Amino acid sequence: MTPATIRSAGGEFMQNEKLVVEEGAIFKLKEIAQRLRLDFIVRECEEVEGRLGSGSFNLVFLGQYKRGKSSLINALIGEQILPTGVTPVTAIISIIKYGENRVCTVRKQDGSSETIDLENIYLFATQEHNPDNVKNVDYLEIRLPSPLLKRGLFLVDTPGISSVFESNTKTTKEFLQSVDAVVVVIGVDPPISYDELEVVKEVKGIVREPVFVINKVDKESRESVETVKRFTLDILKKEFGIERPAIFCISAKEGIMGKVSYDWAEFLGKIDEMVSNKSLIIEDSYKNTTQRISRRLLTEIDRLIQALSEPLENTKLKVERLSALREESEIFIRELGYRFQSEQDRISQLIDLEQKKFFDEHRAEIDGEFEKLFASFLNNSNESNEYYYKALHPLAEKYVGLWMEKIKGKVDMYYREFSERYIREFMEIAHRVDEITQDNSFSNLFEGLKGEMYPRSEFYFHHFMRYTSTSPFMVIAGVFIPRKRRLMMMKKELKDYMDWLIYANCSRYIGDINQRIIESRRRIEADFKDRIQFLLERMNSAIEYASLMKSEGEARIKGELENLRYIRSSVESILRGTNVQS
Template sequence: MQVRQQETVVPASSPPPRAISLPEWLRTAADLVAALGTEFDADRERLIGLQERLRAERCHLAVLGQFKRGKSTLINALLGAPVLPSAIVPLTSIPTFLHGGDGLTARVVFENDKPDARFAGADAEALGEFLRQFVTEEANPRNRLGVEQVEVTCPAAVLQQGLVLIDTPGIGSTFRHNTEATLNFLPQCDAAIFVVSADPPITEVEVEFLKLVRGKLARLFFVLNKADYLDPDERRTAVAFLQRVLHEQAGFADVPPIFCVSARQGLAARQKTDAAAWEQSGMNDVEQRIVEFLLTEKTDVLQRALARQAADLLADVSHRLELTRRSLQLPLADLDARIQQFADRLVEIEEQRIVLLARLARDEERLAEAVAQRAAPLLPKCLHFLQRVVQESQERDNAHWTEESARAALADAIPSFFEREFGAAHQACDAELRVALQPHRRRAEELIATVQRIVSQLFDLRCDAAPKEIALTTADRPYWRTHRWVFAGSASIPPSWIDRLLPQRLRHARIRHRLTEYVEYLATRNVGDLRSSITDNLHASIQTFRDRLTAAIEQTIQTTRTAIETARRRRTEDSASVAPELARLEAALADLQTLRQHLAPLPQ
């Protein structure tokens, strides 16, 4: 490793003698670490990465509601422009993610690697017409275009603050399995707004949906839209009724506040820049008491986490500087003896690392087997469900029952059933995975702490470096996940001409026989696909954790070696430079200590 030629220079970017904000604090820390030498480049990159995380952090707010409740109009009001098509016709099964950006753009992502469709322009209505081609049932019935999701950027002020609005297909939409896909998606979001309206305030379908949603979100807000159609007494009655239903039927222990709005009036007010009308529409309360609260809350949590990580990183840098300084002060023979002792102890560390990875591999096999065991009872459950679908279709159509109508009923039922089962299986597997990885995480962190203690003991240093934490998962942006469940065989079996000549009883018996084989194929294939998908996710998660664990251990060992070897090389190559180098290290340590004291207090 090379050291930049600054042996007699105190780093130029000394921290200012005042409390500074976290972004400025991180920039100053990165500058200080950059001045230390190329062996600290990785630390500088990590500090820059923390700055990027702070800048890129987003608060994901899903908007839920039944058809014709005014979800899209509510979002358009927050944006201040008619970006989303209004639901005069039902929307199809596609979520729309709205991000902040310099202009109006849209990207339509398709399944099966089909090239994206894109829009860029300045006209919000033109963007709305572009989106209408893909997200409405009228233009894209049953999502025949194979759209996976839509991403929109908009220069709206509310999005520039870091909010991502997500217009979900919600409930009561064309495809029943959208409800299951929505339920699987919501835990990835920070919060959701559930939109109801005065006609009627809430339906049985919505109540059943809310029973399922209640435990999946940290925060759920309620908006009563179209409140402009009600007089003050009617509005109070509607709010009281809605709160009572949420408490008594949907199971909300605390009566949630209800925001009464007219999204239509709010959009008009924003387009006219009429602050008084915006306030009167009720949308100002939604923007300030929901959106701004969420952004502030999430930013505070993130800042505390990043400040802790940065402080731990600087403590580690200071520890290595102390190690280099101590190595420069030792007689050369003494230094060589301690280096050899450190190498000997690393043999033990490597043996423990191998044992740790072997235990992790055994747990991986056990978890994969648990997935298989969990999928086993799903096959008879699926068979029973699909057989019941066939039976109900026959009872419904009676004499007019055909194989085609039964297959259509199966095609309609399968996505909803398997999205629900996939969500439950994925949630159970994720919970088991976190529990299983915790002991491995602790052992790895103990192994890293052991390396730090060995160094401190060998070189007479304080062992005050913060313990390294190894993350179990990486928090990525939420993504909408649906699957192409199989609901058709490799080839449709046309009904035999003989069927048309047979009496109804015999004809139906032949159809039931063919459908029995068909149902067995569908159940076996989809259960197998579900098991394979969960298992693949499991292996990918464990591999990510394994890589992170190995990298953390190797990084601790390598940076320690570098600190010692840098000092030894300087001792042997140019003994005259030792005194200036010691002075530089003293100054750097003082600067780092001062910086750690000047971070402005963060919200608790």
């Protein structure tokens, strides 16, 4: 194969020995996959050759639904290309590349394609017009004459994870294997979610440096934005050991209007730095892709060897048993989900009672501290209204913290007990898959569920903007009534605001835990269904392959087994080569 020649960001050609070796490895793996008729691996190799071999890389935007990923990409290219809206909009992958002509190609899952005007992207990209991807779109390829894209950058928009539309999360998770560089788009409320942390965990070992964006900061107070930024820094350091993550607070809405605010200029500088250093990104992607495809090939080769080595009827019986188990598991998972939700509701009610009991016991204490604080306001009555509201935050935060400290032990006990029951029942099905396939590979995929089902709450105290509205009377009073008297008239409003701050944050603590458990449960169940379906497809493919070989006699089987073992050693050699280069 001709050595790879990669263009650098500045347009100069460069030779990189590692890239030559690893692109050559991808070519060899593709040849092996073609020999074994593993079309899904062939397609992946071709996609990698086309992207990385041309000196381009995917910059993938990931995050929970409604984080503003599409708006952020629109802001980067300087025009409204991708559909945006109030409800979860993006349903499929959109890849924006450089092209002299402005055009969109709809790539279908069956290999066909059609060209559409940019104005009609929404007909294929959105959940409203393509619900659960009924139009069988693989992805949209959008071409624009953008100077940024001309430098070898592919901007990739993905459906939001944790969406009510399960297919959206599935589409994004499946695309993670094509990530070369990533921007994780998060928000202020809620901050980084459990599913977003899981995505970071998956891509951290793939990409050189994840970039994080806190979007829509124009809708929040500076105080809340800074709190979330510190919170995100702490989480990334604690969970992943990322000491100095690249985090930018931005407003995509203001960015698309050409307004440079918050960290927008710094974020653009980071994108420019990534493009300038794309040779390093491409090098990492070649290595990671080679390792991933090698491992997948080894799994498929082992499956073929097993199918050839045992009686064909045994393999067919396994498929029949696995098909029956899949149908049974769908009913089981649905019923388990009902019991799970019922238990979660029961625990939430118990915690609500504990919360009411705690604050009933501390009501006189809270009211007393409020009166002292209000008295200090009267001695300092020349401040703005906003000053008095903000001064209530520490008091509210104090009692939320005391309640969390008191309730944490019970919360841990409640949720851990029923999560462990869920996991035990779930793993019974996984082990039954192992019994059918006669190995532990399936259940091993779901090891560690205990930690995932009951994640720690990543709660932080939210300094909500004042939700109370000032009446027209109070506005007029502010002009004509002395400040101290006006403050006395505000007393009830201030007290209500403090009580609401305490209630809202206590509810957010429990809501945070509930949401993280629901997200993890949905992800585990969807992952289980996908994996068992894929396993069935691959076993059926192995049966077809074994039937063909066995129809040609024992000599053919013996020769094919020798070929498979030789091919396996070749793939292992390629895999070892990437580990040495690491």
